[in-house]
Amino acid sequence: MFKRILIANRGEIALRVIRSAREMGIESIAVYSEADARALHTRMADVAVPLGGKLPSESYLDMDKILAAALETGAEAIHPGYGFLSENAEFARRVEEAGLAWIGPPAGAITTMGDKITSRREMKAAGVPCVPGLVDPVDDVAAATREAETIGYPIAIKAAAGGGGKGIRIVREPSEMASAFRTASGEAVTSFGDGRVYLERYLDSPRHVEVQVMFDGHGNGVHFFERECSVQRRHQKLVEEAPSCILDEETRQAMGKVALQAGHAVGYCGAGTVEFLWSGGEFFFLEMNTRLQVEHPVTEMITGVDLVREQLRVADGQPLGYGQEDLAIHGHSIEVRINAEDPFNGFLPSTGVLHNLRAPGGPWVRLDTAMYRGLEVGLEYDPMLGKLIVWGADRAEAIARMIRAIREMNVGGVHTSLPAALQVLMHERFVKGDYDTHFLEGLTIESPKEYEGLAAVAAAIYRHHQARRRALAPSSAGRSGWQARTRGELTGHVGRAGVAAATEVQS
Amino acid sequence: MKTFVKIGETTHEVELTERLGELIVRLDGEPCEVEYAEADQLGQIILIHGGKSYAMSIEGGPHDIAITIAGHRYDCELEDERERAANLAARAANKGGGLLKAVMPGVVVELLVEVGEAVAEGQPLLILEAMKMQNEIGAPGDGIVKALHTSAGDAVGAGDKLVTLAAPEAE
Numbered sequence: 001m002f003k004r005i006l007i008a009n010r011g012e013i014a015l016r017v018i019r020s021a022r023e024m025g026i027e028s029i030a031v032y033s034e035a036d037a038r039a040l041h042t043r044m045a046d047v048a049v050p051l052g053g054k055l056p057s058e059s060y061l062d063m064d065k066i067l068a069a070a071l072e073t074g075a076e077a078i079h080p081g082y083g084f085l086s087e088n089a090e091f092a093r094r095v096e097e098a099g100l101a102w103i104g105p106p107a108g109a110i111t112t113m114g115d116k117i118t119s120r121r122e123m124k125a126a127g128v129p130c131v132p133g134l135v136d137p138v139d140d141v142a143a144a145t146r147e148a149e150t151i152g153y154p155i156a157i158k159a160a161a162g163g164g165g166k167g168i169r170i171v172r173e174p175s176e177m178a179s180a181f182r183t184a185s186g187e188a189v190t191s192f193g194d195g196r197v198y199l200e201r202y203l204d205s206p207r208h209v210e211v212q213v214m215f216d217g218h219g220n221g222v223h224f225f226e227r228e229c230s231v232q233r234r235h236q237k238l239v240e241e242a243p244s245c246i247l248d249e250e251t252r253q254a255m256g257k258v259a260l261q262a263g264h265a266v267g268y269c270g271a272g273t274v275e276f277l278w279s280g281g282e283f284f285f286l287e288m289n290t291r292l293q294v295e296h297p298v299t300e301m302i303t304g305v306d307l308v309r310e311q312l313r314v315a316d317g318q319p320l321g322y323g324q325e326d327l328a329i330h331g332h333s334i335e336v337r338i339n340a341e342d343p344f345n346g347f348l349p350s351t352g353v354l355h356n357l358r359a360p361g362g363p364w365v366r367l368d369t370a371m372y373r374g375l376e377v378g379l380e381y382d383p384m385l386g387k388l389i390v391w392g393a394d395r396a397e398a399i400a401r402m403i404r405a406i407r408e409m410n411v412g413g414v415h416t417s418l419p420a421a422l423q424v425l426m427h428e429r430f431v432k433g434d435y436d437t438h439f440l441e442g443l444t445i446e447s448p449k450e451y452e453g454l455a456a457v458a459a460a461i462y463r464h465h466q467a468r469r470r471a472l473a474p475s476s477a478g479r480s481g482w483q484a485r486t487r488g489e490l491t492g493h494v495g496r497a498g499v500a501a502a503t504e505v506q507s
Numbered sequence: 508m509k510t511f512v513k514i515g516e517t518t519h520e521v522e523l524t525e526r527l528g529e530l531i532v533r534l535d536g537e538p539c540e541v542e543y544a545e546a547d548q549l550g551q552i553i554l555i556h557g558g559k560s561y562a563m564s565i566e567g568g569p570h571d572i573a574i575t576i577a578g579h580r581y582d583c584e585l586e587d588e589r590e591r592a593a594n595l596a597a598r599a600a601n602k603g604g605g606l607l608k609a610v611m612p613g614v615v616v617e618l619l620v621e622v623g624e625a626v627a628e629g630q631p632l633l634i635l636e637a638m639k640m641q642n643e644i645g646a647p648g649d650g651i652v653k654a655l656h657t658s659a660g661d662a663v664g665a666g667d668k669l670v671t672l673a674a675p676e677a678e
């Protein structure tokens with residue numbers, strides 16, 4: 001096994017890799033940008049190498065600097081984490097050319113899966129189901145009606161030059177085809193100056209379900225079942241869970257088999273995720289992420305497998321040493337992403353200094369984060385500050401536990417996505433498992449009215465005390481008399497607010 | 508002393524009277540019995556009301572205070588009577604016009620309006636890129652673009668001036 005690895009990343013994922021490496025007796029080398037001199041990954045690693053530079057292109061994306069750091073420190077392998085260089089085939093190639101091990105799939109697999117068109121072509125050839133449709137434009141209504149029969153209704157007519165939902169028409173039966181084709185084509189001309197359209201099956205209420213796979217370098221592969229990530233906004237996931245509550249055992253097996261087929265087809269090695277769209281009992285290949293994913297902990301929680309450890313073992317050339325029949329789903333897990341953004345204000349990014357931080361605890365609660373008190377949250381990097389993960393014996397228990405954990409947590413100094421996640425978890429549709437990829441976008445994030453009056457009172461009193469403290473400062477900055485008086489009474493037995501409400505469901 | 512606390516669309520009136528070192532609280536005209544204590548100097552407070560103890564996290568001040576209770580967040584805008592009167596007068600003088608400032612640091616990608624253009628409430632005025640996301644910044648109310656304080660490609664900080672709107676002309 002490697003003695004020393006370099007982690008070409010920052011934030012919680014760098015910590016995640018350091019932790020597994022340390023448990024395995026492997027030293028970790030961190031690299032850091034100018035902005036990250038005080039970051040946790042810099043402090044937690046055995047050795048930290050400064051890359052300099054403020055921009056990602058001058059630090060975490062600079063292949064030369066990272067390779068030099070690895071060679072200088074005697075690292076034997078590079079773990080790319082997610083984002084940055086993790087899906088960069090050139091970097092993967094250069095790491096191996098430098099005589100180091102790449103903790104990720106072969107460069108060829110990254111290239112094939114990284115391109116929408118080639119990946120779909122390869123997957124079709126490998127017998128992986130893709131969204132039925134045509135790659136080539138259709139000329140007229142007659143041709144469209146003919147092709148629609150093979151594809152199957154409902155049909156989406158899309159502009160060949162299009163994007164952003166413009167020029168899309170949904171056709172539910174053949175009688176609607178003629179008028180829909182003409183309007184779609186007309187809209188395509190006015191919007192893009194190109195009237196060509198193509199047909200694709202329209203998926204009603206699609207759900208995002210993905211399969212975690214792991215291959216070794218000896219031709220063995222297993223899948224660690226699925227995760228559901230349908231709670232998303234502009235393709236940014238917010239709440240993820242495993243297993244998915246819409247898959248029956250048969251579909252689960254089929255999906256896992258297809259995911260392995262996809263991996264074998266491109267000669268995969270290491271950890272990867274095959275993403276599918278599920279709709280009305282059918283599922284279709286979307287894309288493959290050739291790296292460890294943000295939401296990998298929910299899989300770890302239900303399988304008991306440390307995915308980073310497996311990545312390291314496989315990259316070291318070891319065989320998996322177990323098969324599909326050795327793996328089983330145990331209980332249910334949910335993850336919530338803690339992003340620095342304001343959910344009440346269109347999820348706009350939020351910046352500030354974390355002046356206060358309270359982490360949740362208790363049984364089966366896991367917090368993967370690189371947050372610390374005093375951290376300056378800026379705009380240089382991804383707004384994801386961390387992830388909160390829970391496990392429960394079943395889905396209901398996991399939901400209740402996550403609501404409990406969110407209520408314990410406090411991130412002071414920036415807005416976070418936590419109130420939005422809380423609203424999702426308490427929503428009737430989520431609780432029933434009746435949601436799809438449009439669910440979050442249709443939700444208005446708002447705080448319940450029940451606490452509003454008390455919040456107003458607290459804010460006014462807080463301001464009153466602040467003003468008073470300023471007036472009295474600095475000589476008598478201590479507690480005011482009446483505060484001291486109320487302090488003594490806090491020892492009395494009082495009901496804790498918000499506990500009973502944890503099980504309430506918001507419709 | 509009255510404080511006007513705006514949360515979302517609602518404005519609550521909180522009246523605080525200090526009597527013998529004790530705070531008497533009225534919320535929206537009704538007496539409200541609460542006890543308040545600060546658990547630490549970092550914004551953890553405890554409010555006891557109706558036999559229940561509410562643990563809250565509080566930050567900001569004095570005009571913008573955010574409160575988190577049981578995972579829910581309340582963004583409060585505060586004004587005392589004097590500030591309210593002053594702000595009302597300022598708003599009346601502006602008649603729907605006003606200054607739009609950046610709420611977050613970012614880079615101006617594109618200006619979507621020109622000086623002299625009439626805009627409607629919510630109409631996108633410019634695109635601000637922050638944290639790799641492009642955000643449309645909308646007009647706070649109907650008006651006419653009086654001045655643009657920035658141009659495409661500019662980096663702006665939170666609180667920087669973006670656009671000044673003048674009140675719409677009377678019809």
